[in-house]
Amino acid sequence: MKKLKIPEETIERLPLYLRRSKELSGNGEDFVSSQEFVEKLPGISSDNLRKDLSFFGNFGVKGQGYNTNQLLSRLRSILKLQADTKVALIGVGNLGSALLTHKEFSRWGFMITAAFDKDPRVVGSQIGGISIQPIQGLNQTIQNEAINVAMIAVPAGEAQSVANSVVSAGVKGILNFAPVLLDVPQEVQVEQVDITSKLKELNYYLEG
């Protein structure tokens, strides 16, 4: 992993800055202060913003604030969102089906190009324009199509063995929806989408 000096918290906030820049630029707001910028980003201060962006060069313009269009295009480039990224989906249950039809992915250059399931009743069916393949073909397809990213949406008990398979097929990044912590080699990056953890966080803030 390169760029290890940039804190993970910073990287985690970049997509939020990207979303906010897009919104502001879409609203025709060409320049905003750091204060206005973070207004709709809960838990992020203007200090966070300034410090985070400082890792990547000079952004703000003195007396004018941030140029939202410029910020948008530079964040896209930092996050390497100019080219398409191929994604494999493993597990086409309820959540997997929802992911296959999630329109937001393609808007940002992520394309699910292959989907796998072990259930013979699901294999062969088409969801969101993608034909579901048997899990046995996973290794071959990921290698042939040079897929770098996998989304794992299988039950908790199967997630680790699926992770092993995609890693040995060459996947470098995993988005894991299963509520289990994966063991992977150090060079593989895992992001956890943990819906229940988010609910627990919410719960903490509720009174009573």
Next chain:
Amino acid sequence: MKKLKIPEETIERLPLYLRRSKELSGNGEDFVSSQEFVEKLPGISSDNLRKDLSFFGNFGVKGQGYNTNQLLSRLRSILKLQADTKVALIGVGNLGSALLTHKEFSRWGFMITAAFDKDPRVVGSQIGGISIQPIQGLNQTIQNEAINVAMIAVPAGEAQSVANSVVSAGVKGILNFAPVLLDVPQEVQVEQVDITSKLKELNYYLEG
């Protein structure tokens, strides 16, 4: 919001510590060092762990490490996960349907007790044992059932107006799946489940 002095990053990590404690305790590992504890928690150092837990009292035992069972029960209590929390779901498309059948929620005391959609073809159907109600009844039901938490799984363009409705009905915490930043009163806590942002984060780490 009480306890404002505890950093949000700390609160965000507590559910991960909870999950890890549960795993270790389930494996029969009664005591672990902070180093072992964070081993499967990417991006979290043993320093983070110690500092985070220090907000809530004394946890580690000198020379023995952490008692995983004790940690589990104290984290449950800090996150108020002993009693059931009622949750309303708004938007029963693909993602909403997946949420309705997500077994992990109830395991942690979250119960979706009401679900709403505006599509007359969906209203009246049953998913995961819940009968889908028309969106018009949202205010009434949330008030009558004293529901505190809402999950918003509607398209981006409708999310803000749904947020306004649930807030005026008395909801204090929102888990937002729509890719849009919500404007809510300060006393309402919003957590964003932003799948595309996670993909963008992953992308940053991929080489080439």
